[in-house]
Amino acid sequence: MSKAKRQEAFWGYLMVAPTIIGLIVLNFYPFFDTLKLSFAKTLPFGLYKMQGIDNYVKMFSSAEFWKATWNTIYFCILTVPIGVFISLIVAIMLNSKIKGRTAFRAIFFLPMVVAPAAVAMVWKWMFNTEYGIINSVLHAHINWVSNPHIIMITCAIVAIWSAVGYDAVLLLSGLQNISKSYYEAASLDGASKIQQFFHITLPMVSPTLFVVIITRLMASLKVYDIIYMIVEQSNPVLTDAQSLMYLFYRESFVSGNQGLGSAIVIWTVFLIGIVTAVQFVGQKKWVNYEI
């Protein structure tokens, strides 16, 4: 018996070994290395020197950094509530028994399988001030990608358009778990469709809704690719659109200041931690885990 147990443990270690070694090399060690780098000064040839909190002092006194923090939060405010709301509507529509619903689901999901780089490119073209189809249809002359007050809205529209199908598919799987008998009972009691939505659908789908909000929020706090593709580094409105991860990329790999880059990424993790914690505390008020 003990031999069998020892053998079981042996296989256990052997089978987790690749993953654990990989995680230690790729994630565990890098995590502490980033932490260390954030307290170091980057020198040429990949060298660095410990220097205390200088990077953080520099970061917190930089207007560009605070602007990037605000841009990131603003992007979340613009995308998450509206995006999740639209996704929920789409999911509810997809949950109705109509012909062609799988085709509609596939259409809404399409942006997910197209690289964000390609998606951002076509939207940038459609948003072009002089020749873009959007201004031409609106008979307007809106500077979608060069007006500092509009640029985030432009990026948010692209982000919402890209994510709606994905979030809707997740919410749809939550909706499909709701037993039809609830609705039948409610109908017999004379509840209207709207009453059914607020008293059955919303509470029952709330755990999935919570997961979707959390993941969308985390993804939005890390936004990079869409903004990077729409607002190139030479665009004058760069600082009005630059997210924290965009600033991180530029500091670390364009300016070669990895110490400051590390400080920015640590700050972002801190921000994500706070937002997630708030969500988890707040969920008790509205997420319903009882069946």
Added chain:
Amino acid sequence: MNSSLSKSKKRRTVGIYIFFIIGSCIMIFPFVWMLLTSFKTVGESMQIPPTILPNSWSLDTYKDALKSLPFLALYKNTILLIFWRVVCAVVFSSMAGYAFAKLEFKGKNILFAIVLMQMMLPSQIFLIPQYKMLAKLGLTNSIFALVFPGLVSAFGTFFLRQAYMGIPDEIAEAARLDGCNQWQIFSKIMVPLTTSSMAALGIFTAVFAYGDLMWPLVVNTDINMMTLSSGLATLRGQFSTNFPVLMAGSLLAMLPMVIIYLVFQKHLIEGVAMTGGK
């Protein structure tokens, strides 16, 4: 009573269809516009008001895009990236997921905490050190560099552990009594029971590896070692105002994935729904 009920039901169905038709137009239009623009000349793309259909269906923009970017190499790199990421994620995560779910060994919880830690932290926090390691070893500008951060998958381990936990212990017990050793139980009996979860993980891994932009941009700066995503970002720099060429390039970059999607759309969507919210 009955007829008024069916009438309101019919009206609702019509409403849903109108919603979906408008929604579908919004979702599809950018792709149509991409296709139409890609056949126009620069001059035509700048006409006011814009033409809907191109004056002539010329393929010059595609020739320009193909000349400026080594698309064959980009396809190859992207396919290899996806292939290795998927293989690594599925194989290593299956092994680890099974061990964490079904085997007893000391320190299991501590080791699983490492998995959870990776899942909770955003990947960018590992990016600079990962890049430094590759640079030190002189391995940037390689397929290995592209695959590197995805050699193992914490999310995959977590996800497949869930799948294995759903399999009753009695199955493994019966196999053990029949004389199977641990490896045989795993490879012959357990793995085949999780094919749908493995497929879901593979799809999920492929979609994200294909769309990833920051890592390929950082690690492979040689144009011949880029992925479709990072190659497109480079094309944007070259043709900043030549939108027809940019549209042709984008179309070339997304076409293979869209075709795969159109064929396997049901499996793909259900796979992503299964991995849910990562």
